[in-house]
Amino acid sequence: xxxxxxxxxxxxxxxxxxxxxxxxxxxxxxxxxxxxxxxxxxxxxxxxxxxxxxxxxxxxxxxxxxxxxxxxxxxxxxxxxxxxxxxxxxxxxxxxxxxxxxxxxxxxxxxxxxxxxxxxxxxx
Amino acid sequence: xxxxxxxxxxxxxxxxxxxxxxxxxxxxxxxxxxxxxxxxxxxxxxxxxxxxxxxxxxxxxxxxxxxxxxxxxxxxxxxxxxxxxxxxxxxxxxxxxxxxxxxxxxxxxxxxxxxxxxxxxxxxxxxxxxxxxxxxxxxxxxxxxxxxxxxxxxxxxxxxxxxxxxxxx
Numbered sequence: 001x002x003x004x005x006x007x008x009x010x011x012x013x014x015x016x017x018x019x020x021x022x023x024x025x026x027x028x029x030x031x032x033x034x035x036x037x038x039x040x041x042x043x044x045x046x047x048x049x050x051x052x053x054x055x056x057x058x059x060x061x062x063x064x065x066x067x068x069x070x071x072x073x074x075x076x077x078x079x080x081x082x083x084x085x086x087x088x089x090x091x092x093x094x095x096x097x098x099x100x101x102x103x104x105x106x107x108x109x110x111x112x113x114x115x116x117x118x119x120x121x122x123x124x
Numbered sequence: 125x126x127x128x129x130x131x132x133x134x135x136x137x138x139x140x141x142x143x144x145x146x147x148x149x150x151x152x153x154x155x156x157x158x159x160x161x162x163x164x165x166x167x168x169x170x171x172x173x174x175x176x177x178x179x180x181x182x183x184x185x186x187x188x189x190x191x192x193x194x195x196x197x198x199x200x201x202x203x204x205x206x207x208x209x210x211x212x213x214x215x216x217x218x219x220x221x222x223x224x225x226x227x228x229x230x231x232x233x234x235x236x237x238x239x240x241x242x243x244x245x246x247x248x249x250x251x252x253x254x255x256x257x258x259x260x261x262x263x264x265x266x267x268x269x270x271x272x273x274x275x276x277x278x279x280x281x282x283x284x285x286x287x288x289x290x291x292x293x
Contacts, residue, residue, distance in 0.1 A: 053166030055203075 017109040020082045021064075023117075024089065025072040029099040037066045040073060044085075047092040052084050061085065064111075072105075074114060082107070130176060131198035133227055134234045135205065137187035139220035145187045147213040150179040153189065156208060157201070164204045172197045180231065186242075189222070190234060202227070243269050 026040070035043070041063050049057035059081040066073040077085050089102040106114055137145060158177065162170035173193055181190035193201045205222045212218075225241060228234040246269065250262045 049166065051166045051168055053162070053164045053169055055164055056166070 019076050021111050022075045023106040023114050025103045047088040051088040129195040130192050132234045133191045134225045135189045136223045141218045144218035144220050148184045150182050154179050160208050161204045164207050165200050169200050173201050
């Protein structure tokens with residue numbers, strides 16, 4: 001008996017999602033520097049303000065999670081501001097006179113994609 | 125074909141204090157606009173706008189300012205103008221604000237707009253003035269400008285073809 005013809009439906013999403021999610025990690029040149037969540041957000045906003053001014057420092061930026069020990073965070077920004085945020089993180093050089101750098105680990109328009117990173121996969 | 129295109133912003137400086145307009149200087153104004161762009165749009169905005177930014181025309185009596193900027197970044201300059209709140213000269217601060225009247229591609233279109241705007245302003249002044257001597261002076265200026273309008277109207281019809289092509293860019 002021939003198999004019934006399979007019917008399938010293809011769904012294509014044209015609309016890009018409103019927000020982009022970034023997983024970032026802050027590295028200092030010398031160890032022993034700690035920041036709490038409020039200071040971390042202040043650092044992000046001052047980076048935006050330096051490069052793009054007061055108008056873009058007011059972009060809706062959220063710090064969704066923050067870990068003080070590893071200084072890593074997940075940020076959410078509206079899609080039109082992604083390029084501005086990423087470029088201002090790249091050009092940020094110091095915090096209170098101490099040299100630091102932002103490492104961007106993952107960027108995705110979907111939050112679920114940040115839960116698994118194939119680069120950190122360890123194969124036995 | 126390949127040239128740098130500009131936008132000319134025609135603005136009016138509005139202030140309560142009459143001394144504010146007289147202390148207008150093109151270098152002071154240029155510096156003030158650059159500082160405001162740097163504050164509102166950051167180092168990126170300041171660098172992008174400062175290449176083509178210049179004060180082309182300044183009238184201290186009427187407070188009309190013509191700013192030039194590159195076409196790619198004229199919106200950054202335009203959006204920074206409302207953030208200018210005071211004019212500082214020799215230690216005195218005068219609160220003021222900039223009213224943008226017209227954005228044109230060439231100086232000639234801005235000049236045409238300014239002539240029409242000044243004619244309308246003269247008529248408004250005529251309605252509002254209280255003193256008889258002032259009234260006569262304004263009426264004389266209005267009649268003179270109407271005569272000039274009739275003369276230049278015939279000339280403009282022949283030139284307008286070439287000017288419109290320039291103004292479209």
